Amino acid sequence: MYSAVMSTPKTTSERLVEATRELLWERGYVGTSPKAVQQAAGAGQGSMYHHFTGKQDLALAAIRRTAEEMGAAAEAVLGGEGSAYARIEAYLLREREVLRGCPVGRLTMDPEVIADPELRAPVEEVLGRLRGRLAEVVQEGLDSGELRGSLDPEEIAATVVATVQGGYVLARATGSRAPFDSAVRGLLALLAAT
Template sequence: MTGAGSTRDHLIESTQELLWERGYAATSPRAILDRAGAGQGSMYHHFRGKEDLAAAAMAATAQQLLARAEAALTGEGSAFERLAGYLLRQREVLRGCPVGRMTGDADVLESAVLRRLVATTFDSLRAHVDAVVRAGVRDGEFDSAVDPAELADTVLAVVQGGYVLARAAGDPAPFDRAVRGAVAMLDHLRRKDTV
């Protein structure tokens, strides 16, 4: 490692990995330091403590997740094609959602800072999906009776629920079925005269 910036970055990256693997409660400062290859006082030199470091790591994870979602949702194609692209994109299904998994950690939910990061991430993701659905309704691709906010929450619930089902089964097949089912539902909602 060279310089303070790289130590800070290594601490954040290591914390991102450990949070995804273990969750917040099961991630100790010692595990973070060991994973980062950092010295004893490094964490407290760069962060006020574990919660502050976890917040920085969760913010970085959220930014990465939102960037991947935006790439699918703001790309070329119809609203249906963009939503289908988001649902069907490659994911590490059996690892679960690195943000969604935090909702199962009581310590995250008890922390106003960490809970707000999770909620804000899903609010941003919901807004991106909602905007695509609204464009589809506006352009006549989806029927005007479609409620963009409801459909956006449905899309997010399918993805997050698919992760849970796949992890419980130890098999990505339930996730794959869920997202394919959601794509079929979206196809059913399309106005057939625009297909």
Template sequence: MDTRERLIESTRELLWEYGYVGTSPKAIQQRAGAGQGSMYHHFRGKPDLALAAIIRSAEELRDRAEAEFSGPGAPLQRITAYLRREREALRGCPVGRLTQDRDVMADPTLRRPVEDTFAWLRTRLAGVLTEARADGDLDTALDPAATATALVAVLQGGYVLARAAGDAEVYAQAVDGALGLLAGHAH
């Protein structure tokens, strides 16, 4: 991994662990094993590097979700695979945690990839739910957009509840509950 990549990956990890304010240029350099000159050779400063890291986290979230959404199986099987995918529940979502970071949310440039990612996720999930309705697998009265939003909210809320309880099983219960509700509308 080259220096630029190490800087981005280190920043991603630090943002996930400590947030924007808690991620100092010095900490980034130490974790990346890069000097100040290298950091400023590749990036204009901390905001530029944070943006690259946030975009990378957002891309990874989308890529992993898309792998399940476009994978094999019927639409409801693909949704189940997405919801049940192994996640680091006690660490929280690397993108979702940024919504709690006031410095990220207050900066329109840093906020945009977070906002765009969740908009994409809700839209893409609604598309798979629409496909399930069209196949006759889901009740036609079920609103795909509202249901997709609720499912994303369950995942993000599941992270919060698991972190609060210090127990990843709480996250699994949230997913099980969402799938149970969805199953109530399946044919």
């Protein structure tokens, strides 16, 4: 670990992981080749295989870090100030690179990621934790009477996460973030209705 004071003294290993994260986000696991990673990282063949055993190992490091970041970003909003509704709204309206899709959710469409327990674990874990955390916030809203009492926290949490994940799909299909924003506004309207 560096003291984070100097101007980005990135190690080769570090650059390889970052390059892999970008490529996985853009092209998925199947579409990401070791060679492409090396070029993006400015590292040689031998260098890559010195630091990582292969493609799967590299992807594992990349996916773990991406999942970690996503979890932290969500917690930053959901653990913040404000009413339950306000925090869910903040989560839904949080800044996102909508047209790039979700770097974690995207991986679920990759059969080789889903088939590999190691690669899949961080994906499942972070999405599960997100749902759990949202369910807690919904429960707070129910307890305080802010949200209607007939709602099931786990279900609403799943609906919230699904709307975001599906919003990415609609945005990418049209090449515009508009449908993502529409889906989110629709959900907020439904949640707001007393």
